[in-house]
Amino acid sequence: MFAAPGHRRKGVACLAVAVLVLLCFNTMTLEWIVMHKDMAFFASNHGPKPTTASMVENESNPIVHVTGIALLQSTTSTEMPTTTPSPPTTSAPVAPTPTSTTVLPTPAKSTPSPPTTLPSSQPTTSAASPRATPSNLPLSTPPLETLGFETVAIVTYVPDKHVKFVNQTQHMLWSSWNYSIHHVDPRARGRTDLIIFAHRNVMEEMPPSCIRLDHPALPPVPSSNRDRCFVVEQTPAADNYWHRYGFMFSLLYLAEPAFQPLLMSYDRLLRTDTDVVITPAFLTFRPRQFVVGRGGYMYHDYTKARIKELAADINMTHQGLHSVGSTWFGNATLTLQMVPKMLQVAKFILDSPKYNVEQGFPRWHIGVTSMYAGELVVNHFIPKDNVWVNSASLDVYSNGIEKTDNVYHSHCWPGSSGFFTKSEYEDGEYSVDKFPRESLDIAVIKDYFMAMVLYGY
Known part of the structure; x- marks a missing residue:
């Protein structure tokens, strides 16, 4: 009825093992239940891990489309955060922004910036812009400041009984004109003629290459664009009013009806004295304004007030332009209209007991x-904005150190020091021995003046 002691010990051991196995199984079951509940709790609070589909949905965000930045490629290789970012302060949708990408706001509409260069139909002009010259332009292109290939006549007058005026005409004006026309390609400019009006007693002393015009009422028809020099006789009558003030003879020919057809055949006139040189730059100088040179007579407020008083007395308009030089460059028709009025004003001054x-x-x-x-007359006839009192490149002092390329016209003024000066020239101080050609730098205006007078080149 009772087992033996050995068998009893084996039964107890088996029972103990069975109890231990049961306890281990119950523990594993309990741990699985707890883990399952924890996972369900985590899922209910954090949601599933983002998928590729959720990223594609984010790519359609309007901010991303406005800026043209595709976030999909940059985010697929980057692990998304496991926590939800703080909500924005506004209701606008916000795209997730990788640290390597900048999302820009929607650009506002704006007016396009102006081009940095002017259209080709708008020529450039400024007293601050560099002047275009044939050396830096294609030969088929007119200089930027021109109105086209207009014809120009340089006009002057040589009186009788003054050898100095003959010398000035030959060795300054004609010499520099002849040099200039041979150093600027005709394809880059209009024709520039030289017309010398001269007293009959000095006609034979004018440059021999100039054509003598016996019938100036019939302007010569140019056979080509070649520049030419003409000499026209202009001998005032013995009883002419202006013998009392001979300088007006340098303008009188511009008011002669017989010369109008010749002068009107040009687009522009340069009225100048004989003691001047022109430079190659002048041949392409076609400004839109009426240009006058250096006056050199207006220094006191008293004189300015007196001129304005004179204008009021003769019912003329004065716009406040002073120190208007005797060198004029502008429209031929306008110039010829102003000269008769100028003669009237000068006559009024000379006949007036007041002036x-x-x-x-x-x-x-x-x-x-x-x-x-x-x-x-310049103040009366031309609006102020259309007048250029240009002392920087017209009537430039003949002893100046300006660059010749920046000068159109240089005047031999009295009382100057250094070379080139009128007094020393008239005293015979300048010679080829004192000023060898190789010592002159014609890129500087004073040397250019000397070279034209002594050598013609």
Whole structure:
């Protein structure tokens, strides 16, 4: 009825093992239940891990489309955060932004910036812009500041009984004109002729290459674009009013009806004295304004007030332009209209008991009556904005150190020091021995002036 002691010990051991196995199974079951509940709790609070489909949905965000940045490629290789970012302060949708990508706001509409260069139909002009010259332009292209290949006549007058004017005409004006026309390609400019009006007693002393015009009422028809020089006789009558003030003869020919057809055949006129040189740059100089040179007569407020008083007395308009030079460059028709009025104003001054009173230069000097008259007609005939008082490149001092390329016209002024000066020239101080050609740098205006006078090149 009772087992033996050995068998009893084996039964107890088996029972103990069975109890231990049962306890281990119950523990594993309990741990699985707890883990399952924890996973369900985690899923209910954190949601599933983002998938590729959720990223594709984010790519359609309007901010991303506006900026043109595709976030899909940059985010697929980057692990998304396991926590939800703080919500934005506004209701606008916000795209997830990788650290390597900048999302820009929607650009506002704006006016396009102007081009950095002007259209080809708008020529460039400025006293601050560099002047275009044939050396830096294609030969088929006119300089930027021109109105086209207009024809120009340089006009001057040579009186009788003054050898110095003959010398100036030959060795300054004609010499520099001849040099210039041979150093600027005709395809890059319009024709520039030189017309010398001269007293009959000096006709034979004019440059021999110039054509003598016996019938100026019939302007010569140019056979080509070649520049030419003409000489026209202009001998005032013995009883001419202007013998009392001979300088007006340098303008009188512009008012002669017989010369109008010749002068009107040009687009522009350069009225100049004989003691000047022109430079190659002048041949392409076609400004839109009426240009006058350096006056050199207006220094006192008293003189300015007196000129304005004179304008009021003769019912003319004065716009406040002073120190208007005797060198004029502008439209031929306008120039020819102004000269007769200028003669009338000068005659009024000389005949007036009020204004024909010498007070000394520069206060009020009868010797510059033509300058006063010129200032009045320029102010009266031309709107102020259309007048360029240009002392920087017209009537430039002949002893100046300006670059010749920046000068159109240089004037031999009296009382200057250094070379080139009028007094030393008239005294015979300048010679080829003192100024060898190789010592002259014609890129500088004073040397250019000397080279034209002594060598013609």
